[in-house]
Amino acid sequence: MEIQELRKKAIAIRRDLLAMIHKCKAGHTGGALSSTDILVALYYSVMKVDPGNPHWAERDYFVMSKGHSVEGLICILADLGFFDKAELDTFCRYGTRLIGHPNNKVPGIEMNTGALGHGLSVAVGMAKGLKMAGRPNRVFAVMGDGEQAEGSIWEAAMAGAHYRLDNLTGVIDRNRLQISGDTEEVMGLEPLAGRWRAFGWDVHEIDGHDLAVLVDNLGAKPDGSGKPRLFIAETVKGKGVREMENVAKWHHGVPDDALLASAMRQLAGEEGRTA
Amino acid sequence: MKKGLSCREAFTAELEELARADRRIVALTSDARGSTSLAAYANALPGQFVEVGIAEQNEIGIAAGLAAVGYRPYVCAPASFMSARSLEQFKVDVVYSRMNVKIFAVSGGVSYGALGFSHHSIHDIAVLRTFPGLRLVIPCDGVQMVGLLRALENSDLPAYIRVGKAAMPLVYRAGTEFEVGKAVRLRDGDDATIIVCGEMVAGALDAADALAAEGVKVRVLDMHTLHPLDSEAVIAAARETGRIVTVEEHSVNGGLGAAVAQIAANHRPVPVRTLGFPDEFLVAGGSADVFRHYGLDATGIVAATRELLLSGD
Numbered sequence: 001m002e003i004q005e006l007r008k009k010a011i012a013i014r015r016d017l018l019a020m021i022h023k024c025k026a027g028h029t030g031g032a033l034s035s036t037d038i039l040v041a042l043y044y045s046v047m048k049v050d051p052g053n054p055h056w057a058e059r060d061y062f063v064m065s066k067g068h069s070v071e072g073l074i075c076i077l078a079d080l081g082f083f084d085k086a087e088l089d090t091f092c093r094y095g096t097r098l099i100g101h102p103n104n105k106v107p108g109i110e111m112n113t114g115a116l117g118h119g120l121s122v123a124v125g126m127a128k129g130l131k132m133a134g135r136p137n138r139v140f141a142v143m144g145d146g147e148q149a150e151g152s153i154w155e156a157a158m159a160g161a162h163y164r165l166d167n168l169t170g171v172i173d174r175n176r177l178q179i180s181g182d183t184e185e186v187m188g189l190e191p192l193a194g195r196w197r198a199f200g201w202d203v204h205e206i207d208g209h210d211l212a213v214l215v216d217n218l219g220a221k222p223d224g225s226g227k228p229r230l231f232i233a234e235t236v237k238g239k240g241v242r243e244m245e246n247v248a249k250w251h252h253g254v255p256d257d258a259l260l261a262s263a264m265r266q267l268a269g270e271e272g273r274t275a
Numbered sequence: 276m277k278k279g280l281s282c283r284e285a286f287t288a289e290l291e292e293l294a295r296a297d298r299r300i301v302a303l304t305s306d307a308r309g310s311t312s313l314a315a316y317a318n319a320l321p322g323q324f325v326e327v328g329i330a331e332q333n334e335i336g337i338a339a340g341l342a343a344v345g346y347r348p349y350v351c352a353p354a355s356f357m358s359a360r361s362l363e364q365f366k367v368d369v370v371y372s373r374m375n376v377k378i379f380a381v382s383g384g385v386s387y388g389a390l391g392f393s394h395h396s397i398h399d400i401a402v403l404r405t406f407p408g409l410r411l412v413i414p415c416d417g418v419q420m421v422g423l424l425r426a427l428e429n430s431d432l433p434a435y436i437r438v439g440k441a442a443m444p445l446v447y448r449a450g451t452e453f454e455v456g457k458a459v460r461l462r463d464g465d466d467a468t469i470i471v472c473g474e475m476v477a478g479a480l481d482a483a484d485a486l487a488a489e490g491v492k493v494r495v496l497d498m499h500t501l502h503p504l505d506s507e508a509v510i511a512a513a514r515e516t517g518r519i520v521t522v523e524e525h526s527v528n529g530g531l532g533a534a535v536a537q538i539a540a541n542h543r544p545v546p547v548r549t550l551g552f553p554d555e556f557l558v559a560g561g562s563a564d565v566f567r568h569y570g571l572d573a574t575g576i577v578a579a580t581r582e583l584l585l586s587g588d
Contacts, residue, residue, distance in 0.1 A: 061344065104372055110343055112372040115363055121333045122368055125340020128325065132301075133344070152364075155333035162328075 001044045006211045007274045009079075010040040011267050014240050016075040016088065018267075022260045026092035026100060030250035032071035034175040034208070034235040035142060041214035042140055043076045051081040054107040060137050061126045063111050065119020066144030066173060067101040068252070074098055074106065082108035117150025119143060120170060124160050127168035127228070138222065142171045146178030149187045154199065161200030164226035169218060170201070172230070173208065175237035179251045193232055201230040208233025241266060279445040282438035283312045283381050285417030289424050290349060290379075291316045294323050299347045300428075303327055305334045311351035311381050331356045335364035335376070342374035347428075354380035354437050355387070358399035369433050370406045377427060377434040383413070384474070384524035385557060386440035388565040392556045396437070401529025403435050404502045410434040410455055411502040415476035418447040419499060426455050437473070439524070441562065444477045446497070456500045458508040464492030467580055468512035470535050471522040472498045474562070475571060479522055482576035493580060498531060506538045513543035520548045520580050522571060524562075527551040548583050550576065 001009065014036050021027030043049065047060040064073055071091075078085040083106065090096040097105045101114030110126075113119050123141035130137050147153060160168055172192070180186050189195075196203045202225065207213050217231055237251070238244030241263040244255075255263060279285070294300040294316070303325045308314050317324045325341070327334040331352060338348040350357070357365070357380045369376040380396070387394035403411045410432055414420040420438065427434045446461070453459070461476070462483045471479040476497050483493045494516055496508055512519055519539060521532035532549025539545055550571055558568050566572050570579065 063340075111339070111374075112367060115367045117332075118336055118364060118368055121336025121364070122340040122343065124333070125337035125342075126344050127340070128337060129301075129341040129344040129346050132322065132346075135344075137344075152332040152336070155330040156336065159327065159330070159333055159337065 003212045003215065004274065006040055006044055006215070008271060009044055010037050010211065011271045011274065013040060013072055013075050013079065015264065015267050016079065017071040018255065018260060018263050020075065020088045020091050021071060022255055023089060024091040024093060025254050027071050027254060028068040028252045029255070030177070030237040030244060030247070031066060031069040031144065031173065031175065033239045033241065033244065034237045035066070035069045035173045036072045036239070037209045037211055037214060038142060038171055038173060038233055039072050039076055041211055041218055043080065045215045046219040047140065049080070049108070051108070054082060058137065061110055061123070061139045063119040063123045063141045064102045064113055065141050066116065066147060067113030069144070069173070070100060070102050073102065077106065077108040116144065116147035117152040120153055120156035120160070123168055123170070124156050124163065124165060127160070127165040128163050130167055131163070131165065137167070139168045140171065142173060145172055145174045145176065145183050145189060146186070148172065148189050148192065157196065157199040157201065160228040165228045166222040166224060166226050168228040170228065170230045171218070172232045173235050174232050175235045177237045177246065177248045177251070179248070181248050196230045200227060202227040203230045203232065205232045205234065208235035209239060240270065277445055278442045280417035281440065281442040282414055282417055282420040283440070285420040286379055286424060286438065287312045287316050289421045291319055293428055294320055297347065298323065299345060301325060301341060301346045301348050303334055303338050303348055303350045305329055305331050305352050307352045310353060311379065313351055331361040332364050335361040336368050338376045339364070339368035339372060339374045342376050347375055349377050349379050351379040351381065353394070354383035354396035354399060355394045358396045358402065362402065366406060370409050373408065375431040375433060377436065380435060380437045382440045383437035384439060385562045385565045388557070388562045389559050391559070395557060397524070397526045397552050399435070399437060400501050400523070400525045400531060404534065408432060409502060410500065412455065412500050413437045413473035414499055415473055415497060416443045416446045418445060418449055418451055419453060422451055422453040423455065423499060426453055439474045439562065441474065443474060446476055446480065453499065456503045456505055458505040459497040459499065460494065461497050462493060462495040464494040465516050466492050467518040467520060467584060468494040468496060468516045469520045469522060469576065469580065470496045470498050470509065470512065470531065472501065472531055473524055475522040475524055478571070478573045479576055481573035482580065485573060485577050486580060491584065501531060501534070504534050504538070509535050509538045510542045513539045513545040518546050518583050520550065520576065520583060522550045522576055524571065525551050526554065528554060546583060546586065548579050550579055
C-alpha cells in the first residue's frame with residue numbers, strides 16, 4: 001500500500017475505533033490512538049498475513065503486549081477481513097469474544113494478553129522457535145512504555161539478545177503517559193534507549209506517527225547481525241483528537257456525543273489535508 | 276515394595292525417548308538441569324533443549340511462544356517457583372491462551388523440607404485446580420510417571436506434572452497404563468476409602484494392609500489426577516464405603532481433601548477426614564520427617580482411619 005493510502009487507512013481506523021468505543025461505551029482510547037499508526041504500518045505493509053487463512057504457515061507473528069490497546073488491532077483485523085466488521089458492535093458486550101484485551105479466539109490474534117510485561121517473552125519464544133526450525137517468518141511485539149517497569153520485560157530483553165534473535169522486532173509505543181500520569185514521574189524509564197542498547201538490542205528512536213518512517217524501519221529485513229531490533233516509537237497519547245492528546249485521563253474513557261462529533265470532524269479535516 | 280527410579284529420572288528418560296521420535300518436543304529449564312535430571316537429555320538433544328537462566332516468568336512466556344509456532348514444550352523446574360513466581364505467565368500465556376505447554380514441576384510439596392517455606396509448594400493444587408482446561412497430575416512412582424507422561428503427550432492440553440525428589444517404592448508394575456482423570460483402585464474394601472496421591476500412596480497402602488490385618492477393609496484410590504478430578508470415583512466411594520480419609524502432601528486448604536469433601540457434600544454427604552499440612556509454616560526436616568510430624572505416614576493414616584470408624588459419624 002502506498003504511503004498516502006496508509007495515511008488514509010490510519011484515519012479510517014481511528015474513526016472505526018472511536019465509533020466502536022462510543023457505541024459500546026468501553027475502551028482504552030488514548031493508547032489505541034497512539035498505537036494506531038504503528039499497527040497500520042505493520043498490518044497493511046510490513047507483515048505477511050492472510051485474512052482468509054489466519055494460521056498460514058508463512059505468516060509473520062504479532063503479539064500485542066500492551067493488551068489494553070486492543071481497539072485499533074481488532075478494527076484492523078475486521079477491516080482486513082479476518083472477521084465480519086459488524087461484530088465490532090459487540091465490543092466488550094455480554095457474551096462477546098471481542099473483549100477488552102486480545103483474545104485468540106478471534107481470528108488473527110495469536111496470544112491472549114492483558115497482564116502487562118508478558119508479550120516480549122512470548123515473542124522471544126516464537127522467534128527462538130522459528131530460528132530453531134529454520135523458518136524465515138518474523139515476529140513483532142508492541143509494548144507500552146508504562147509496562148517497561150515490569151521486570152519480566154528485561155528478562156525477555158536479555159534472552160532476545162542471548163539467543164541472537166534478529167528475526168524479532170520490538171516496538172515501544174512511547175506516548176510518555178500511563179494511567180497515573182507522566183511515565184518519568186511514576187517510575188522513570190530514561191535513558192530508555194541506552195538501557196535497551198546495554199541489553200544488546202539494535203535500538204532506533206523514530207516518529208511513531210510518520211507512516212513512511214514506520215514502514216521503512218519496521219519493514220527493513222533482518223540483517224543477520226544476531227541483534228533483535230527495538231524501535232522506540234515517539235507517539236502522542238490520544239493522537240488525532242485534540243481534546244484527548246497528551247491527557248492522561250484518556251488512558252481509558254468513552255467520548256460523549258459532542259466529543260465524538262468533534263473527533264470525527266478533526267479526522268475528516270486530516271483526511272482532507274491527506275488527499 | 277522395592278524402590279524404582281525417582282519420578283524425575285523416569286520422566287527425563289521417557290522424555291528423551293519421546294523427543295527422539297518427535298522433534299517438536301523441546302525441554303526448557305531455568306538453570307535447573309541438575310535438579311530436574313535433564314543433563315543427559317541436554318547433552319543428547321541439544322537442538323531440543325532451551326536454557327533460559329534463572330528467569331521463570333520468561334521461561335513460561337518463551338515456552339508459550341514456542342508452542343505458538345508449533346513446538347511441544349516441557350518446562351522443567353522446581354514446583355515452588357513454577358506455582359508462584361511464574362504463575363501469572365502460566366495462567367495467561369499458557370492456560371488462558373490454550374498453548375500446549377507442560378510443566379514438569381520437580382521437588383514438589385516438601386521435597387525441599389529443610390530449605391524453608393520459600394521452597395515448599397503446598398499451595399499448587401489449590402490454585403491450579405481453578406485453571407480451566409489444565410490437567411494436573413501427581414504420580415506416585417516412576418512407572419506411573421511414564422504412563423501419565425505418555426497419556427499427557429497424546430493431548431494438546433496444557434499440564435502441570437508435580438513430582439517429589441525421592442525414589443519411591445514401586446506401586447505399579449512396569450508398563451501399566453493410566454488414563455488422565457481416572458482414579459486407580461489399589462485396594463478393595465467397603466469399611467472406608469482412603470483417597471490419596473503422589474508420595475502418600477505407598478504409606479496409604481501400608482496403612483490399608485495394617486488395617487486389613489485387624490479385619491478392617493479399606494478401599495484405596497490413587498487420585499493421580501487432581502484436575503479434572505475423578506468425581507465419579509469419589510461419589511462411588513462415598514456411596515459404597517460411607518467414610519472417606521484423604522491424604523496429600525499439600526495444605527489442607529484447597530487441596531485433594533477439600534475437593535473430595537466438596538464432591539461428597541454436593542452428591543453424597545458422608546464423614547470425611549482430610550490429612551495434609553495445617554495452616555502454618557511447616558516444621559523443618561527431610562520430607563520423611565515432615566510427613567511423620569504431621570501424621571502423613573502409615574501410622575498417622577491408620578490412626579485417622581480408626582478414629583473415623585469409631586467416631587460414630
